[in-house]
Amino acid sequence: MKSTTSVQVAFDYIVVGAGSAGCVLANRLSEDPSAKVLLLEAGGSDWNPWIHVPVGYFKTMHNPSVDWCYLTDPDEGINGRRLQWPRGKVLGGSSSLNGLLYIRGQREDYDDWARAGNTGWDYESVLPYFKKSECQSRGENAFHGVDGPLQVSDLRLKREIAERFIEAAKAVGIPENQDVNGERQEGVGYFQQTAYKGLRCSTAKAFLRPALRRSNLTLVKRAHCRRVLLEGKQVVGVEYDVDGRTQQAVSLREVILSSGAIGSPQILQCSGIGNSKLLQKVGITCRHELPGVGENLQDHLQVRLVFKTRCRTLNDEVRHPLKKLAVGAQYLFSRTGPLTLAASQVCIFTQSRPGLERPDIQFHMQPLSADKPADGVHPFSAFTSSVCQLRPHSRGHVRITSSDPMQYPSIQPNYLSAEEDRRVVVDAIKVARKIAAANPLSEVDTKEYAPGKEFTSDEELLEAARQYSQSIYHPAGTCKMGNDTMAVVDPRLQVHGLTGLRVVDASIMPIIVSGNTNAPTIMIAEKAADMIKEDHLAMEKAS
Numbered sequence: 001m002k003s004t005t006s007v008q009v010a011f012d013y014i015v016v017g018a019g020s021a022g023c024v025l026a027n028r029l030s031e032d033p034s035a036k037v038l039l040l041e042a043g044g045s046d047w048n049p050w051i052h053v054p055v056g057y058f059k060t061m062h063n064p065s066v067d068w069c070y071l072t073d074p075d076e077g078i079n080g081r082r083l084q085w086p087r088g089k090v091l092g093g094s095s096s097l098n099g100l101l102y103i104r105g106q107r108e109d110y111d112d113w114a115r116a117g118n119t120g121w122d123y124e125s126v127l128p129y130f131k132k133s134e135c136q137s138r139g140e141n142a143f144h145g146v147d148g149p150l151q152v153s154d155l156r157l158k159r160e161i162a163e164r165f166i167e168a169a170k171a172v173g174i175p176e177n178q179d180v181n182g183e184r185q186e187g188v189g190y191f192q193q194t195a196y197k198g199l200r201c202s203t204a205k206a207f208l209r210p211a212l213r214r215s216n217l218t219l220v221k222r223a224h225c226r227r228v229l230l231e232g233k234q235v236v237g238v239e240y241d242v243d244g245r246t247q248q249a250v251s252l253r254e255v256i257l258s259s260g261a262i263g264s265p266q267i268l269q270c271s272g273i274g275n276s277k278l279l280q281k282v283g284i285t286c287r288h289e290l291p292g293v294g295e296n297l298q299d300h301l302q303v304r305l306v307f308k309t310r311c312r313t314l315n316d317e318v319r320h321p322l323k324k325l326a327v328g329a330q331y332l333f334s335r336t337g338p339l340t341l342a343a344s345q346v347c348i349f350t351q352s353r354p355g356l357e358r359p360d361i362q363f364h365m366q367p368l369s370a371d372k373p374a375d376g377v378h379p380f381s382a383f384t385s386s387v388c389q390l391r392p393h394s395r396g397h398v399r400i401t402s403s404d405p406m407q408y409p410s411i412q413p414n415y416l417s418a419e420e421d422r423r424v425v426v427d428a429i430k431v432a433r434k435i436a437a438a439n440p441l442s443e444v445d446t447k448e449y450a451p452g453k454e455f456t457s458d459e460e461l462l463e464a465a466r467q468y469s470q471s472i473y474h475p476a477g478t479c480k481m482g483n484d485t486m487a488v489v490d491p492r493l494q495v496h497g498l499t500g501l502r503v504v505d506a507s508i509m510p511i512i513v514s515g516n517t518n519a520p521t522i523m524i525a526e527k528a529a530d531m532i533k534e535d536h537l538a539m540e541k542a543s
Contacts, residue, residue: 016258016259021521040225043222051097054200067086077414078415137192138154198340224242225405226405295478299471305436306382307446
């Protein structure tokens, strides 16, 4: 039987979740030696060596020791299929499991946030926070910084098939772009990755590890937050399980939820904060009505096209045992080779059809192919060209189904429920095929293997997308920032109608960014840390 201990220590700040955002907050808030910071993490240490090897995501995703292993509800938009949604349950969170790709999104994403009433979130306001976190291997310029702890570097692996893919994209009119995080996003080029000298640079490594040397930062691992503690409309602490006991901690200033687009709305709902009808259904007393909690869920849905080719790919390098040994030795002695592979090599940002003002689709090109990572690569030369819609119109939700915070919530993405999304996914497949048919890819006998050339009409292409699409694992938006009736936090990331509580993670995005979400989540935490310090200083002066 679990028992609740009496509160022993009060903290100025309690951060729930040591993931991509939480590690940043723990570092920045503990810079003030007078502020006591408690960081709670439901997972354990990042000791698993595969976390630190870039290609190790093949081993860590879907591993319950470090991954929450979420599963979506059956989704009508993808023929009733359920998709796996990996989320990090370890120090560093998903930055310890992800594909290491460093993408910020488009200038217009943040300007759109600001135009919707989120003052201070325009591109010019957030750019300094991207730069603040970054240690850019290419050097400093107007768009990049070199003094931050997050290592951002060029790929250590390039292959002929990737070069051919880039040239084919250029042949169909997509401009080359060597920095999609710079002045403009549109174009084709190589990804950069959050890695240094062949090792992953998670937020645990970049931000948390240095901060743990400070005496004012306390980290508690395997601490599962049950709820925030309310006195009226004031949040005064948290209740969490650790070592078989239920404990409480008091916050003198703020509680900050950084548990991600699934975890943060779940904690709010389990605390009685959310839609009263949903809470009543599961036996929770509504303490604060906020109907938007858990709504507005967005994700990037990708269609993975596989093309056979006569050009050698990584399939040829890693499918035989002796070659795997050679690959391992290369990495061990030089930190180079296939084990340094990020989730993709080449990125493209382009339009699904002529006449659009900005890119609406993104490609991830991998110089290998597989049905499932656990099954190993295909026994033939092939590459993967994945394409996704950048700003989907479809909206889903995250809703608890039990008052027990240990029970996983219902996750319903509602993929392809919007007509615009169905149109874009069909056009995106056509763009992928157009690139594959262009020189110099056509010179090496590039032929579509999956979904297959038998899908030709728009209706058939949509059916292929419904049946063969997968998530890129970018859930966002479930505690959206804004001032409308469905907004959960204001532009200072404070929960509407409550004091002493903020949400700081990808869940606050009102509209998902145009690209991979890890770098924007780190930026959100950097900006939030400054806002928290500013607000506390203003309160001190006022008192």
